[in-house]
Structure formats: structure tokens, C-alpha cells
């Protein structure tokens with residue numbers, strides 16, 4: 166009788182135990198199915214976002230294929246915002262996009278010159294321009310020298326500091342967090358934060374004025390410059406113009422932009438101050454590099470894309486795509 170009672174108790178425990186296992190397995194399976202469903206949904210949304218972006222890219226390339234439209238982007242971008250907003254409703258969300266004119270920023274990758282035999286050297290004229298840009302923010306000269314030297318070592322492929330203020334792997338390995346030099350062109354401006362000497366304060370000051378292009382070229386479009394960001398002009402004048410003077414020059418620009426670079430250089434305020442080789446060599450009136458920034462929102466999920474569009478032999482080509490956005 167006692168045995169029977171024990172047996173019944175054990176059977177009940179076993180039954181409960183089995184039910185518990187089945188319940189937890191079912192719950193696990195259900196959450197696995199839900200996660201898979203969510204993943205499939207997210208993947209479908211991403212695919213749709215990519216397809217939408219590619220369609221917008223095609224439209225943008227077509228738009229940018231005429232000189233008149235490119236000029237419209239330049240003139241629209243230089244007044245109050247550096248961007249031209251596009252906003253379209255989609256079936257399950259919306260699309261926001263803008264085309265940034267890259268004729269108004271300093272390409273960090275232009276700090277290195279690569280010879281035909283592949284030798285890399287610092288591009289001294291471009292480096293001097295960047296130093297002037299930092300000087301326009303009244304950054305200390307020692308800090309400017311430290312950042313400039315470290316930047317060249319960060320970009321060049323060798324492992325030896327080019328100057329006593331430079332830094333290669335042995336310096337960065339002892340830093341916290343430990344890291345290595347990139348030894349290649351920048352992919353995003355946020356990498357600048359990892360370079361020796363860079364502080365968040367200096368980074369934030371430079372941020373509106375610098376960019377990273379898929380090339381070592383640098384061209385500044387005098388019609389692209391924005392009066393709200395006058396420091397490029399200050400740096401072009403080797404810091405002989407003040408912020409206010411630079412802003413005034415940009416505010417008094419002809420409505421349709423300058424007709425020639427000579428017209429721009431012949432202005433009284435400019436004439437005497439633009440003596441650097443950089444300002445003589447790199448000023449243009451036509452932007453050749455644009456970035457299409459797209460944000461597609463589908464089913465309450467956001468997808469960011471950057472499409473770099475470069476004019477090559479007279480027609481626009483997408484030369485780089487990047488998914489996501491760094492802060």
C-alpha cells in the first residue's frame with residue numbers, strides 16, 4: 166500500500182516534470198519562431214530599403230548628369246543649409262534624403278601624395294591648409310603640430326614616425342584602448358578621434374569643414390562655401406581674413422555664384438590675402454563629388470545609406486556606398 170502511494174507520488178512528479186519540460190520547450194520554440202519571424206521581417210525591410218536607395222541613386226545620377234542641375238545643388242546648398250532635402254512617403258514608411266555638395270570641405274585623404282612608383286609623402290601644401298584651418302579656431306600651435314604629424318603617420322603605410330611628434334603602432338599599442346595605426350586612407354571622419362593629439366573639442370570644431378572622399382584629390386568650390394561656415398575661406402586666406410570678413414565676403418557673393426575663379430580672386434578683400442599655393446591650385450566653380458545621404462524608414466526601422474557620387478568623364482558614377490551612420 167505504502168509502495169503504491171509512493172509510486173503514485175512519483176508518477177505525479179514525473180507527469181508534472183514532463184509537462185514543465187514540454188511547456189518550456191514549447192515556449193523556447195515559440196520564441197525561436199518569433200525571433201526568426203522578426204529577423205525575416207527585418208531582412209525583408211532591409212532589402213526593400215536597399216532597393217529604394219538604389220532607385221533613388223539612379224534618379225540622383227540622372228539629375229546630376231546636367232551641369233545646370235549640379236549648379237542648382239551647389240547654389241541651394243550654400244545658403245542656409247549644406248543639404249537639399251528630399252522627403253517621400255513609402256508604402257510602410259517614408260524616405261528622407263539630401264545631396265551634400267563636397268566642394269565645401271577639406272578631404273582628409275588629400276594629406277598624402279602617392280607617386281607613380283607608389284611612394285607616399287605628406288602633401289605639404291594640403292597639410293599647411295589643414296593647419297591654417299585649425300589656426301582659424303585658435304588651437305594651440307603645439308597641438309596643431311602634434312595632430313598634423315600624427316595624421317601623416319596614421320595615413321602612410323610605413324611604421325616609422327616621420328617626425329619627432331609623429332606616432333606609429335608602438336605609441337597606439339600603449340594607449341587605452343590599445344589600437345594600431347590605420348596605414349591607409351580614412352573611411353570616415355570619425356576615425357580622426359583615434360589619432361594622437363585629437364580631442365573631442367578639436368574634432369567638433371573641424372567636423373563641419375572636413376570630409377573623407379574616395380580619392381586623394383581636393384577641390385574647393387568657391388560657389389559652395391556657406392556663410393555659416395566661414396573658416397574654409399579664413400584658411401584659404403592663410404588666416405589674414407577674420408571670421409567676420411570671410412562671412413561678409415560669402416554673404417555678398419553674386420546671386421548666381423561667381424562666373425569665374427578670377428572674378429572671385431579679383432575682389433579687393435581677397436586679392437592680397439590669397440597667396441598660398443593651395444588657394445591658387447585648388448579653387449573651382451564646379452563640384453565633381455556629391456554624397457547622397459538616404460534614410461529609409463520601413464515598419465518603424467531606420468536604414469541609413471551614404472552613396473558617394475563622383476563625376477567621371479562627364480557622367481556621375483557611384484564610387485562608394487556605406488550602410489549606417491557614425492556619431
Ligand SMILES: [Ca+2]
Pocket residue numbers: 317318319320321322323324325333346348
Ligand atoms: Ca603609418
